Amino acid sequence: MPKQLRNGAVKCWFGLSLFGVLSGCGKQMTQSDLVGNYVADYSAAKEQLTLLSDGQFIQQVIIKATSQILATNGTWTFDAADKRVTFRDDLFNILDGFGQPKKQPASGIAMLPVIRRFGHIQIGDAPTVKYKKQPNS
Helix, strand or coil: CCHHHHHHHHHHHHHHHHHHHHCCCCCCCCHHHHCEEEEEECCCEEEEEEECCCCEEEEEEEECCCCCEEEEEEEEEEECCCCEEEEEEEEEEEECCCCCEEEEEEEEEEEEEEEEECCEEEECCCCCCCEEECCCC
């Protein structure tokens, strides 16, 4: 293998390794990593979701069209192998399956994926509703 080609391969491997470390690919997420405040701000509502270290959550939703405030709480768990958080009680779901506001928001059980990108944690991967962890929380 010519020296120039080998140097290029080493630089590429180093660059990919550095990218993996900086993007958080190498660190396994734990339940304590998820504890904190999250915000989802989308066309129909603005939500604040707080995950507490004792497995409890608090959700507050402001419906933008009416300024109606909805609040609930319940319990949550994290499955590190599946990278999913499960809300066992009463998480509000504001949008229908087509991304439109429901006439009457419903609460219930929800299982949402957890994503870490470049050190930032996000709950949910739907195009419309993504709970983004807030700094210093």
